[in-house]
Amino acid sequence: MNFDWGYALETLPGLLSGLVITLQATVLGMLVALTLGLLLAVLRHAGGRWIGGAARHFIEFVRSTPLLIQLYFLFYVLPGLGVTLSPLVTGVLALGVHYAAYCAEVYRAGINSVPRGQWEAAASLGYPAGARWRRIILPQAIPPVIPALGNYLIAMFKDTPLLSAITVMEVLQVAKIAGAESFRYLEPLTLVGVMFLVLSLTASRLVRRLEARYGRQARPA
Amino acid sequence: MTSALEFTGVEKRYGELAVLDGFELSVPRGEKLAIIGPSGSGKSTVLRIAMALEGIQRGRVELLGETLWDGAKRPPEKTLRRLRLHAGMVFQHFNLFPHMSALENVCCAPVDVLGVPRAQAQARGRELLEQVGLADKADSAPEQLSGGQKQRVAIARALAMEPAVMLFDEVTSALDPEMVGEVLNVLRDLAARSDMTMLLVTHEMQFAGEIADRIVFMDGGRVVEQGPPEQLLSQPSEPRTQAFLRSVLQPGRQAPAQD
Numbered sequence: 504m505n506f507d508w509g510y511a512l513e514t515l516p517g518l519l520s521g522l523v524i525t526l527q528a529t530v531l532g533m534l535v536a537l538t539l540g541l542l543l544a545v546l547r548h549a550g551g552r553w554i555g556g557a558a559r560h561f562i563e564f565v566r567s568t569p570l571l572i573q574l575y576f577l578f579y580v581l582p583g584l585g586v587t588l589s590p591l592v593t594g595v596l597a598l599g600v601h602y603a604a605y606c607a608e609v610y611r612a613g614i615n616s617v618p619r620g621q622w623e624a625a626a627s628l629g630y631p632a633g634a635r636w637r638r639i640i641l642p643q644a645i646p647p648v649i650p651a652l653g654n655y656l657i658a659m660f661k662d663t664p665l666l667s668a669i670t671v672m673e674v675l676q677v678a679k680i681a682g683a684e685s686f687r688y689l690e691p692l693t694l695v696g697v698m699f700l701v702l703s704l705t706a707s708r709l710v711r712r713l714e715a716r717y718g719r720q721a722r723p724a
Numbered sequence: 725m726t727s728a729l730e731f732t733g734v735e736k737r738y739g740e741l742a743v744l745d746g747f748e749l750s751v752p753r754g755e756k757l758a759i760i761g762p763s764g765s766g767k768s769t770v771l772r773i774a775m776a777l778e779g780i781q782r783g784r785v786e787l788l789g790e791t792l793w794d795g796a797k798r799p800p801e802k803t804l805r806r807l808r809l810h811a812g813m814v815f816q817h818f819n820l821f822p823h824m825s826a827l828e829n830v831c832c833a834p835v836d837v838l839g840v841p842r843a844q845a846q847a848r849g850r851e852l853l854e855q856v857g858l859a860d861k862a863d864s865a866p867e868q869l870s871g872g873q874k875q876r877v878a879i880a881r882a883l884a885m886e887p888a889v890m891l892f893d894e895v896t897s898a899l900d901p902e903m904v905g906e907v908l909n910v911l912r913d914l915a916a917r918s919d920m921t922m923l924l925v926t927h928e929m930q931f932a933g934e935i936a937d938r939i940v941f942m943d944g945g946r947v948v949e950q951g952p953p954e955q956l957l958s959q960p961s962e963p964r965t966q967a968f969l970r971s972v973l974q975p976g977r978q979a980p981a982q983d
Contacts, residue, residue, distance in 0.1 A: 624819035627775050628833035628885060629809045632801070638836050642823045 535599025
């Protein structure tokens with residue numbers, strides 16, 4: 504089998520527009536994962552028996568079921584409940600919630616690394632719970648775990664092709680359609696692989712830089 | 725006038741271990757009180773309960789005439805927070821906020837908790853840093869400061885909230901010997917010039933004798949003996965006090981356990 508450069512070039516524009524959708528899904532999914540993950544981590548820590556327990560079970564549940572099943576579930580079951588979302592929004596939601604559960608565990612490690620004395624100092628100064636988290640605990644808990652969060656976001660980026668299963672026109676879906684039309688899969692699939700490789704490597708390098716900057720910050724005072 | 729702190733029949737346990745057992749203590753407003761005793765005698769726990777960092781199992785604790793702890797019942801978070809504003813605490817291990825400069829450490833709580841305008845809080849923060857001899861360190865990060873400097877920032881931070889009662893929990897125990905003096909000087913100055921109620925848990929007997937109006941000797945979760953420094957330090961009547969003071973003042977013979 505020969506690599507047909509002409510055909511590869513022909514499919515490139517379509518693949519690039521698919522890549523835009525992939526990147527959109529990644530960035531939006533990231534925002535959901537980072538914020539919902541933080542919320543879950545804080546609730547788990549501060550929510551007491553009921554709310555904290557619910558957050559813990561939710562995290563456990565999401566981490567113990569495959570992303571593909573969660574995607575299908577949202578895509579096929581939500582409309583039956585009267586919630587109709589576009590495939591892309593459904594995909595972003597599924598990716599975001601799935602990785603929020605992983606991010607919550609990362610944040611939790613950061614929160615646990617803040618020494619008890621910091622909580623006590625904040626309490627002794629009369630800080631109410633909300634301000635204690637915002638001003639004292641999270642500014643110390645988050646920087647050390649930024650590299651770990653970055654790694655999960657790269658993992659999420661590499662999971663976006665799953666969205667092709669629910670008809671999102673992301674880059675793999677475009678490649679499959681191009682292949683089905685011409686009966687040539689080598690070129691589009693190779694290009695998709697190269698795109699993921701280049702972007703993942705770039706992102707990994709970025710995470711290593713973050714590591715150099717934040718990795719050794721958790722020092723007691 | 726009501727007293728600053730009132731402990732009545734307080735019992736505090738960690739599981740089976742009784743840390744305070746029928747503990748009684750009354751501290752009049754403005755008093756400078758030193759609490760001494762072997763490690764594990766419950767001294768620090770007294771301060772932590774007064775700061776509302778820990779609850780009790782039995783008895784009653786009043787802060788400025790208001791009930792802080794009444795048996796094992798936990799008061800609503802709102803009440804705890806309001807009462808905490810009357811007290812300030814300086815910790816053995818400083819507990820400065822590492823992500824803030826020295827000045828921010830001192831002025832963050834007035835801004836975040838009391839809503840003092842930032843400029844005003846910073847001006848006051850600079851005054852307080854000057855008072856503890858650190859005017860030139862306002863912009864330093866805690867990690868750039870020595871232990872003694874950190875502890876002086878921590879004292880300024882607690883003072884910024886203008887508490888009626890200040891609790892000092894072995895504030896020189898984690899310091900290198902050459903830095904103990906600078907912190908004690910700040911405390912000496914504070915005791916002389918302020919009408920705050922001060923409770924000091926300390927191993928510095930000589931210093932305690934110098935600044936305290938009264939010294940309390942604790943052992944086994946109770947007050948064993950108390951009195952004015954000159955009496956308690958030189959003519960203690962209880963055998964346990966005598967034994968403790970002997971071991972502290974002549975460390976060669978039987979060193980007390982340090983924690």
